Amino acid sequence: MHELSMRVIFLFSLIVLFASSCISNKRITYLQNLPGNEPIELDEFIPFAEYEKNYILQPFDVVDIDFASADDELTKVFEFQGSRNMRMGGAGMMGAGDLFFFTGYAIDADGYVQVPRLGKIKIAGLNEEQARLEVEEAIKAYFKDDVYVRLRIGGIRFTALGEFSRSGTMTLLKHRATIFDAVAMAGESDILAKKNKLFLVRQYDGGTKIHQINLNDRALLASPFYFIQNNDILYLEPMNIRQFGRADNLSSSLSLILSISSSLLLLVALFTRNI
Structure with missing residues (x-):
């Protein structure tokens, strides 16, 4: 007995x-037709959700500003010494996203960039094109001929934490990237991650919001969080069995x-x- x-x-x-x-496979499979949602069939066209397509520049962002005109020597006056040469020759020695940190212009806490000769120009709160026009307007006073200004952020920087293969701050060298681009760069999460509870911390003008994303849900493709933005933070929780x-x-x-x-x-x- x-x-x-x-x-x-x-x-x-x-x-x-x-x-x-x-x-269960239902907890680890991406892009499922979950109960309660309108099914999205294969080959069905999925319109993008409304979202802020033009990233709004914020304090502490780093932007790359470059000038071009008929008078190349004069345009060099408006750049920090050596920055152009570093951009041209240094990309092979370090990641291109990191290169912008050394050669770009940092937006200060009040939203201004300090450009040689031009002084402080406020660009926080503007998108890239609006900021470019602000800098172009300021530099036109020094040129008789047309001058072209290029202004852009150094890729899309995001931070991955939790159940990813690797964590840290990474840069996607794209103007537009999806949440799956970020997941792929951070290393596809293992089977012990809660793919239905990916937390996205997003910076807004004047504050922050925390959003919860379900990577298992096919409806994510029509979500405003399908595309990531600069400075997003992704946190993937572990399952209890972890x-x-x-x-x-x-x-x-x-x-x-x-x-x-x-x-x-x-x-x-x-x-x-x-x-």
Whole structure:
């Protein structure tokens, strides 16, 4: 009778352990037609949701400003010494996104950039094209001929935290990028991540909002959060089973637990027989 109860306990332990380790495909599969949503069929056209297509520049952003005119020597006066040469020759030595940090113009806390000769120009609160026109208007006073100004942010910078293959701040060298571009760059999350609870921290003019995104949901393609923006922060939560170990060593952890359980049951059986 005692031996039978030991077997029952052992089988029950196995069932609990394996049940806790089972993860439904519905929790790890991207872009599903989830219940309660209008199904989106294959090859169906999905219009983009309304979103702020033109990123609004904010304090502490870094922008690249370049000038071109018939008088090349004069345009050099309006650039920091050596920045043009660094842009042309330094891209091979470091990531192009990082290069903008060294050669670009930082927007200060009050929203201004300091441009040689031109002084402070306020561009925070404007999109790239509006900011470009502001700088172009300021420099025209020094030129008889037309002068062209190029102003752009140094790619889309975002920060990935949590259950990604790698975390940290990264740069997508695109003018427009999707949430899946960011997930791919950060390393596709393992099976122990809550893909239905990706938190997106987004900077707005004067503040911040936290949004929750479901990567399992096909309706995300029509969401305003399908495209990421500069300075977004992505945080991917782990599942509760994460306490047993990472995806790559979960089987080892379960094997260890089962070995310890078997040893304890054997010791209990031997001890009770000797009583």
